[in-house]
Amino acid sequence: MMTNTGNRLTQGQFSFLPPLTDAQIVKQIEYALSRDWAVSVEYTDDPHPRNTYWEMWGNPMFDLKDAAGILMEINACRKAVPSHYIRVMAFDASRGWETPRMSFIVNRPKDEPGFALDRQEIDGRAIRYSVRSYAAAKPEGERYR
């Protein structure tokens, strides 16, 4: 593909930038903590863009004051599932928002095979399009090495 060589998953923030270093991740988490957002770590190996609910790595950490603890959790997650996508989310619980405000990927598998575009012809030669990940052809847990 011309626009996304390497088929990098462009979900969440900063996904068009080079992977964030630990120091940059700490800065982002500090920003979230300064706004009193609850930071959580999630992982998955299903890269479909409509897969919104990833597996939770522990509970959201809403009582932490410092990013070092969260970085500890991220590194523990990296060690446990090194070939999964891992993302950090910041949830704003204030009234009127009640939504995730930040979400960025902090770990990716080494090879991301990308997506295929499926065309399905329905009646009257109309076409339905859907997106399918090449990785999802294999079962969960065996998709990335």
Next chain:
Amino acid sequence: MATHSESTGAPAGASASATTVAATDVDLAALYRDSHVAEVLDRLDRELVGLVPVKTRIREIAALLVVDRARRAVGLGSAAPSLHMSFTGNPGTGKTTVALRMAEILHHLGYVRKGHLVAVTRDDLVGQYIGHTAPKTKDVLKRAMGGVLFIDEAYYLYRPENERDYGQEAIEILLQVMENQRDDLVVILAGYRDRMETFFRSNPGMSSRIAHHIDFPDYAPGELLAIADLMLARLEYTLSPGARVALAEYVERRVRQPHFANARSIRNALDRARLRQANRVFAARGKAVSREDLMTIDEADIRASRVFGEAAMTDARAAATSGGADGPAR
């Protein structure tokens, strides 16, 4: 520098060292002012009586901070020192109070990032079943990152006589974090002297990771009176002249009796004096009561204490039968 304008490369080193020598002389005083360390130390002096070894150590750490900043200003490296501490001492000598202050002090000195304190005991670290301890301890450590973790009565973590005890697991996780994440977290252990010594003897890894073993000495009678003055000022009470003399005598006698808990005993004594003062004022509620009457503790309120009675032998006998600290004195 005369030679500086003539050649570009060579004198740079010479002029740099000459100017940095002068810069460092000025910087230390200015750095000391800018870091606001002096106000923190003054406040500590004012609000806590005695505690000479503690204050000395804090001043030394403050000096290290200022010199560290000067070193960084001239381009030298400065590794963050290990700040884990152990407070040992008899009951009521101020261990918990100082630990609560230490988080704020270290934050002002720039050694901890956020300056909050997480105070835990064994129950917050150790789980009840297999697999429960590690997440519990890790959660506490995560919360304490960027601040100070204060573990009171730390020796309860280690129970060698009970093989089903999970305290050792918590100790191991603590040791790992204390070593690997020194710049993220400061750990303060506290407890009574003899039991902490036993704890350290059976956990030499813990003892070696603690950089500052600080002992809290017992307070002298004069210091106890000063503490009483501070407490009364905070509670907005005053002593009548007779009461002041009586309090001095009370302290002299109480110190020699068993189960003396230093500042805690003084606080209890003042609470009992307030109780007697309240009863005295309440009993005379027929006539008008002035603001002075409500604020003043009289000599009688203190002399009514059993410490002044024939009491010395009776108290010793009562101490043998009753259990807790500050039990027999009334």
